[in-house]
Amino acid sequence: MSGHYRDQLRDQPLDVEFLCEETVYSGFRDYSVAELRHARLGEGRPIGPMKREFLTIGEVAIIIPYDPRRDSIVVIRQFRLGAAKLTPNGAAIELPAGLVDPGETADETAARELTEETGLEALAIERCFSLLPSPGMLLEHANFYLAIVDASNLAYKAGEADEHEDIHPILAPVDDILAAVDEGRVLNGFLITGLHWFARKGRARAQALQGTLFDDQEGT
Known part of the structure; x- marks a missing residue:
């Protein structure tokens, strides 16, 4: 596809590495914390590690x-x-x-x-x-x-x-x-x-x- 990645109006792949994941609360919905790092957009150099919380629906x-x-x-x-x-x-x-x-x-x-x-x-x-x-x-x-x-x-x-x-x-x-x-x-x-x-x-x-x-x- 032609054009710089910034100009492509579509979701794109990204290298993401999940280092660990923990469910900190299990109830009507599970609440978890993940430690991860991902490639910097357009460069490939990593960002992280970082922690992100998420709710599983x-x-x-x-x-x-x-x-x-x-x-x-x-x-x-x-x-x-x-x-x-x-x-x-x-x-x-x-x-x-x-x-x-x-x-x-x-x-x-x-x-x-x-x-x-x-x-x-x-x-x-x-x-x-x-x-x-x-x-x-x-x-x-x-x-x-x-x-x-x-x-x-x-x-x-x-x-x-x-x-x-x-x-x-x-x-x-x-x-x-x-x-x-x-x-x-x-x-x-x-x-x-x-x-x-x-x-x-x-x-x-x-x-x-x-x-x-x-x-x-x-x-x-």
């Missing part, structure tokens, strides 16, 4: 459940610790999401979490994009899915009682939930990221996904 599936007949997206409201600590609004709005369980693929998680948190089954679903939410501190890999749903039987309440989940699904017209993002009435990062993507590509992607659904129905 894992792989996550986030679902954008879209009902094309109603031109609406299903969002959920639930308690979030960060929202309660940093704002007056502990009952935050977000997209359905969940951790990938051991032995499960992200695709399977997306379908499962959609049902657990909204009561809906995906008529069609596909992975759209991935991101690292906060790679300076979190070991978390987020995968975003678009799901076609029929929200006529949207659950009033959802969630797993043994996990202390208290979830209220909401059918939000696309233009209304986008306005909530633009006006700063919702702050969840996954929600804002997913809806910015949907505003640019969502309806066209949903139309194509619906086409595959109809093709599958015709083939049965």
Whole structure:
């Protein structure tokens, strides 16, 4: 690829050596400390050793459940610790999401979490994009899915009682939930990221996904 490494608009490899790693707290999330050194950007000379702390989250599936007949997206409201600590609004709005369980693929998680948190089954679903939410501190890999749903039987309440989940699904017209993002009435990062993507590509992607659904129905 031509051009200096500074001008290449892509993530690039870097030589990193992890010297040691210790989990200092194991709980709902594991908190660890690593000692490492890495090559200096563009030079190769090492920087370090240095210590860096990180929280291990894992792989996550986030679902954008879209009902094309109603031109609406299903969002959920639930308690979030960060929202309660940093704002007056502990009952935050977000997209359905969940951790990938051991032995499960992200695709399977997306379908499962959609049902657990909204009561809906995906008529069609596909992975759209991935991101690292906060790679300076979190070991978390987020995968975003678009799901076609029929929200006529949207659950009033959802969630797993043994996990202390208290979830209220909401059918939000696309233009209304986008306005909530633009006006700063919702702050969840996954929600804002997913809806910015949907505003640019969502309806066209949903139309194509619906086409595959109809093709599958015709083939049965």
